[in-house]
Amino acid sequence: MSVRLLHPSIQNGIRAGDSEHAGGMLTCKCSDRPVKVNVSGGIAHNHACGCTKCWKPEGAAFSVVAVAPSENVSVAENGDKLAVVDPSALIQRHACSACGTHMFGPVEREHAFQGLSFIHPELLDGNWPEPGFAAFVSSVIEGGVDPSEMEGIRTKLKDLGLEPYDCLSPALMDYLATWAAKKSGVLRQ
Structure with missing residues (x-):
């Protein structure tokens, strides 16, 4: 059974990455004056995301997204081309106004992910x-994916070694619940 394009970087297998990656430069898809954003330091919680808010390459059903501390994310070049996609959203996704590529999305309001930027x-x-x-x-x-494709998509994700969740991973859900419990006073800070 053929499965639609999940994401170009995972469709045909996941290459082993560098877990000690020390950051680098994010570059949008523009050939003229690309936006460049520096990420100094490592990233965490890298995952395929099926939400409808994340930027995806053309034809892909999923994005690939991770987080970095917002203090480690800075615009290096052509920031004048950046605009916030949805000012009311929790994640303030800054996208290139020319090519549409989402460059970074800080969480600035009170939330368990406050202080992180999605990249x-x-x-x-x-x-x-x-x-x-x-x-x-x-x-x-x-x-826009037909529900009849979901079994094949979940099977392909599992075959790739990516456990499919309809929320976040258990570790991240525990983190969110712990933050909420501390905020309400159920758990001590």
Whole structure:
């Protein structure tokens, strides 16, 4: 059974990445004056994401996204081309206004992910860490995938070593729940 394009960097297998990757330069898809964003330091929680908010390469059902501390993310070149996609969203996705590529998305308001920026590692130079799971898998239906394709998509993700979740990974869900419990006083800070 043929499965639609998941994402170009994972479709035909996941190459082992560098878990010690020390950051690098994100570059948008423009050939003229590309936006460049420096990520100084490593990234975490790299995963395939099926949500309808994340930027995806043409024809892909999933994005590949990770996080870095916002303090480690800075615009290096052509920041005048950046615009926030949806100012009301939790993740303030800054995209190139010319090519549409999402460059980084900081979480600035009170949330467990506050202080992190979401990035698309395939835009980094170098050998970035490989994805470790797939999140919001059923959301690809909202993006136009026929529900009849879901069994094949989940099977392909598992074959690639990416456990498919319809939310985030258990470790990230535990992190969110711990943050909420501390905030409400159920757990001590």
